[in-house]
Amino acid sequence: xxxxxxxxxxxxxxxxxxxxxxxxxxxxxxxxxxxxxxxxxxxxxxxxxxxxxxxxxxxxxxxxxxxxxxxxxxxxxxxxxxxxxxxxxxxxxxxxxxxxxxxxxxxxxxxxxxxxxxxxxxxxxxxxxxxxxxxxxxxxxxxxx
Numbered sequence: 001x002x003x004x005x006x007x008x009x010x011x012x013x014x015x016x017x018x019x020x021x022x023x024x025x026x027x028x029x030x031x032x033x034x035x036x037x038x039x040x041x042x043x044x045x046x047x048x049x050x051x052x053x054x055x056x057x058x059x060x061x062x063x064x065x066x067x068x069x070x071x072x073x074x075x076x077x078x079x080x081x082x083x084x085x086x087x088x089x090x091x092x093x094x095x096x097x098x099x100x101x102x103x104x105x106x107x108x109x110x111x112x113x114x115x116x117x118x119x120x121x122x123x124x125x126x127x128x129x130x131x132x133x134x135x136x137x138x139x140x141x142x143x144x145x
Contacts, residue, residue, distance in 0.1 A: 011098040014069050016080060018092040018109055023080070027129070029071035033095050033108065035139065038062045065110065065135035073119055073129040081131060085114045090136035097144075105144030111136045 014031050015022035039058040046052040073081075084091045090111030099105030112133040121127045 005103065007097065007099070007104075013096050013098065015094040015096060016084070016091070018094060022092075022094050025069060027071045027073060027077055028069040031067070031069045031095070033065070033067040035063065035065045038064070063139075065139045066112075066115075066133055068130060068132045070128065070130040073127050078119075081114070081117055081129070084112075084131075085117045087113075093133070099144060101143040101145070106142050107144075108139050108141050110139040 012031060014025040014028050016025055017023050038061050040061045042057050042059070043054045044057045045054040090113050092109065093112050094107050094109045096107040097105045113136055115132045115134050116130075117132075118130045119127055120129075
């Protein structure tokens with residue numbers, strides 16, 4: 001059995017913005033991206049065998065996505081997050097897999113609303129942050145170039 005080519009954590013990164021102007025969220029040490037599909041179900045009879053037990057047939061009805069990122073916060077990055085939290089329009093973000101296309105690399109891109117933003121400190125330590133976001137519209141995938 002061949003061993004998998006593991007993806008180091010620093011090869012999955014979040015970027016604020018889109019395209020060449022996107023800015024690496026360098027302080028995020030934990031990133032989660034969740035894609036959720038919803039389905040509508042129907043019970044389908046076997047018309048060729050009326051006594052057979054009907055089976056479930058699922059039809060995708062919607063896709064949603066969201067996630068969170070967390071880490072340490074620097075004062076010069078706080079303005080960006082505060083602007084995203086206060087924005088009434090969705091803000092573009094990218095989530096990149098830093099590999100060649102043959103190695104599964106590429107990026108998801110979409111607009112997000114920040115649902116909550118938390119900063120905290122513990123015992124005069126480093127200030128930490130957590131941002132929970134929800135996707136607005138499609139989450140597009142593009143293979144690495």
